[in-house]
Amino acid sequence: MQNKEIDFEPNESCALAMEAQDSLKHFRDKFHIPKQASGEDVLYFTGNSLGLQPRTTREYIEQELDDWKNLGVEGHFHAENPWMPYHEFLTEKMANVVGAKPLETVVMNSLTVNLHLLMVSFYRPNGKRNKIVIEKNAFPSDQYAVASQIAFHSKISNSKFQIPDSKENRLIELAPRDGETILRIEDIEKVIEENGDEIALVLLGGVNYYTGQAFDMKRITGIGHKAGAVVGFDLAHAAGNLELHLHDWNVDFAAWCSYKYLNSGPGGIAGVFVHERHADAFELPRFAGWWGHDKETRFLMDDKFIPMRGAEGWQLSNPPIFQLAALRASLDIFEEAGMKNLREKSVKLTNYLEFLLNEIHDERIGIITPRDSKDRGCQLSIRVKNSDKTLFKAISEQGVIADWREPDVIRVAPVPLYNSFSDVWKFAEILKDCLAVK
Numbered sequence: 017m018q019n020k021e022i023d024f025e026p027n028e029s030c031a032l033a034m035e036a037q038d039s040l041k042h043f044r045d046k047f048h049i050p051k052q053a054s055g056e057d058v059l060y061f062t063g064n065s066l067g068l069q070p071r072t073t074r075e076y077i078e079q080e081l082d083d084w085k086n087l088g089v090e091g092h093f094h095a096e097n098p099w100m101p102y103h104e105f106l107t108e109k110m111a112n113v114v115g116a117k118p119l120e121t122v123v124m125n126s127l128t129v130n131l132h133l134l135m136v137s138f139y140r141p142n143g144k145r146n147k148i149v150i151e152k153n154a155f156p157s158d159q160y161a162v163a164s165q166i167a168f169h170s171k172i173s174n175s176k177f178q179i180p181d182s183k184e185n186r187l188i189e190l191a192p193r194d195g196e197t198i199l200r201i202e203d204i205e206k207v208i209e210e211n212g213d214e215i216a217l218v219l220l221g222g223v224n225y226y227t228g229q230a231f232d233m234k235r236i237t238g239i240g241h242k243a244g245a246v247v248g249f250d251l252a253h254a255a256g257n258l259e260l261h262l263h264d265w266n267v268d269f270a271a272w273c274s275y276k277y278l279n280s281g282p283g284g285i286a287g288v289f290v291h292e293r294h295a296d297a298f299e300l301p302r303f304a305g306w307w308g309h310d311k312e313t314r315f316l317m318d319d320k321f322i323p324m325r326g327a328e329g330w331q332l333s334n335p336p337i338f339q340l341a342a343l344r345a346s347l348d349i350f351e352e353a354g355m356k357n358l359r360e361k362s363v364k365l366t367n368y369l370e371f372l373l374n375e376i377h378d379e380r381i382g383i384i385t386p387r388d389s390k391d392r393g394c395q396l397s398i399r400v401k402n403s404d405k406t407l408f409k410a411i412s413e414q415g416v417i418a419d420w421r422e423p424d425v426i427r428v429a430p431v432p433l434y435n436s437f438s439d440v441w442k443f444a445e446i447l448k449d450c451l452a453v454k
């Protein structure tokens with residue numbers, strides 16, 4: 017039976033009708049949904065901060081605990097899922113989530129660590145071409161990482177994480193126009209073109225954590241390359257949220273964490289992408305460790321480092337198996353659901369949320385996230401007039417888990433794997449009621 021598109025209506029029966037048509041709705045049952053004191057499920061909208069726990073995660077980790085208990089060191093080769101190649105079991109699944117080839121992907125470390133390791137190789141200031149382009153409002157960790165890399169390369173004291181004077185200022189920050197909150201692609205293009213021969217690296221987020229703006233990564237990569245720069249992305253808020261095609265977009269490198277949309281648990285192990293064309297770029301400087309060494313000869317313990325081809329050559333240490341097991345549980349769910357299907361539901365779910373927010377018609381709230389679904393992921397950032405946090409407190413008391421970002425934003429991220437159209441409906445009702453009381 018062909019499902020007819022249901023027109024959005026601001027009523028519960030519309031939400032329920034869309035839910036009935038949702039071919040992914042059973043995926044919610046694969047997750048533990050936290051409960052309110054009343055025993056009801058909370059309305060969880062913070063999968064952009066920490067994804068929920070898949071019901072299978074415990075089993076995946078327990079398998080490794082059992083194998084360690086029963087086999088000790090032999091688990092490296094004889095565990096049900098041998099630890100020696102364990103990270104390889106995740107490679108293809110992770111590659112599929114970000115539109116990469118397996119050779120281009122590896123799971124390792126955590127996000128900021130990986131940004132540094134990749135900048136060691138891909139931020140190569142050379143004479144006048146020494147600048148990095150970032151968003152002015154990038155996530156602070158990215159700003160610290162970039163500023164400290166610049167300082168590392170430029171004999172500037174690293175202690176203040178400030179670049180002291182304009183001659184030495186190697187940071188180009190992209191800012192929205194006055195009175196605007198999101199970046200325009202034509203402004204990004206202009207800045208990159210105007211500074212073209214001075215830019216060594218363009219490093220942007222795929223989706224801005226604050227505004228929820230998604231960037232046209234394909235186009236930005238093209239613009240950066242035309243200027244002669246290397247282009248990398250921080251996909252913390254994009255991986256598992258948008259459909260990505262890192263290989264086809266020709267992105268040089270990318271890094272992302274897995275505890276947000278990828279549900280690997282707090283501090284989970286992160287992902288890395290290095291484009292195939294750099295797979296054999298052994299001339300690039302890199303910080304090396306034994307896990308990046310050619311695996312055929314790794315255990316000969318030779319003192320000469322021979323990096324593996326592709327992203328795996330950036331590994332340093334043997335990876336944390338429990339973390340890999342947790343991420344694997346979630347990636348198996350992604351494989352089953354398919355990123356394309358998830359994104360399709362996500363667009364509908366977030367559009368419905370936007371529709372209901374507009375229906376509230378209250379000037380005390382506004383949406384700062386771009387209105388076109390191609391320019392955003394699942395998150396909507398709601399700006400609250402006069403930075404009034406009482407509204408956030410009031411919805412929290414009604415069982416909503418969203419997050420407040422200073423100075424005045426409530427971020428709400430309906431996640432297609434475990435959020436439903438009724439969640440969105442209930443949220444909008446609560447918000448409306450709380451606004452009515454005030």
Ligand SMILES: *Cc1c(COP(=O)(O)O)cnc(C)c1O
Nearest residue numbers: 126127128155157225250252273
């Ligand atoms: C969540 C997030 C981080 C967090 O970095 P960790 O190294 O995982 O602690 C960094 N950058 C961005 C853009 C993020 O959204």
